[in-house]
Amino acid sequence: MAKIKKISKSLDDTYLIGSEISKKLKKGSILAFFGSLGSGKTTLIKAIVESLEKTSQNINVNSPTFNYLNIYNLKIPIYHFDLYRIKDKNKFFSFGFEEYFSKDGICLIEWAENIKDILPLKTHIIKMKHISETQRELELINL
Numbered sequence: 406m407a408k409i410k411k412i413s414k415s416l417d418d419t420y421l422i423g424s425e426i427s428k429k430l431k432k433g434s435i436l437a438f439f440g441s442l443g444s445g446k447t448t449l450i451k452a453i454v455e456s457l458e459k460t461s462q463n464i465n466v467n468s469p470t471f472n473y474l475n476i477y478n479l480k481i482p483i484y485h486f487d488l489y490r491i492k493d494k495n496k497f498f499s500f501g502f503e504e505y506f507s508k509d510g511i512c513l514i515e516w517a518e519n520i521k522d523i524l525p526l527k528t529h530i531i532k533m534k535h536i537s538e539t540q541r542e543l544e545l546i547n548l
């Protein structure tokens with residue numbers, strides 16, 4: 406499986422990486438984001454969503470921490486999950502969330518650690534690591 410490491414030295418770098426990633430996505434793509442608090446998952450997702458939409462306007466992308474899932478009805482529907490508080494896969498199934506894996510949109514999943522053994526085989530993995538206040542390491546797997 407192909408692994409690519411990238412260093413983001415700034416928010417601008419992260420936006421550029423987000424726009425590169427967005428070009429590889431299509432309906433049905435699933436991206437699983439791994440990485441600790443503040444590692445930049447939501448920031449990268451915002452960059453991906455704005456690039457997919459081909460807009461320089463701000464799209465209101467926020468961690469859906471209190472409702473687990475935000476849906477953005479854009480050109481391609483985006484399903485943005487934050488599973489920080491879904492500690493096991495049974496809770497994920499209890500909401501019927503696995504249905505979104507086979508929908509005609511793109512799934513972007515923060516805290517994928519919590520459901521890692523039920524992610525579909527085709528899932529693209531992004532691991533993010535905090536290096537310093539402004540730097541992040543990204544590992545792109547299967548992307």
Ligand SMILES: Nc1ncnc2c1ncn2[C@@H]1O[C@H](COP(=O)(O)OP(=O)(O)OP(=O)(O)O)[C@@H](O)[C@H]1O
Nearest residue numbers: 413415416419442443444445446447448468538539
């Ligand atoms: N190079 C960088 N790339 C991404 N974010 C950066 C970078 N440098 C600094 N930051 C800052 O790091 C923070 C990352 O926060 P963000 O909400 O994206 O993290 P997160 O991984 O989604 O956290 P959480 O687990 O709480 O959802 C933001 O405040 C952002 O401005």
Ligand SMILES: [Mg+2]
Nearest residue numbers: 446447468515
């Ligand atoms: Mg977040």
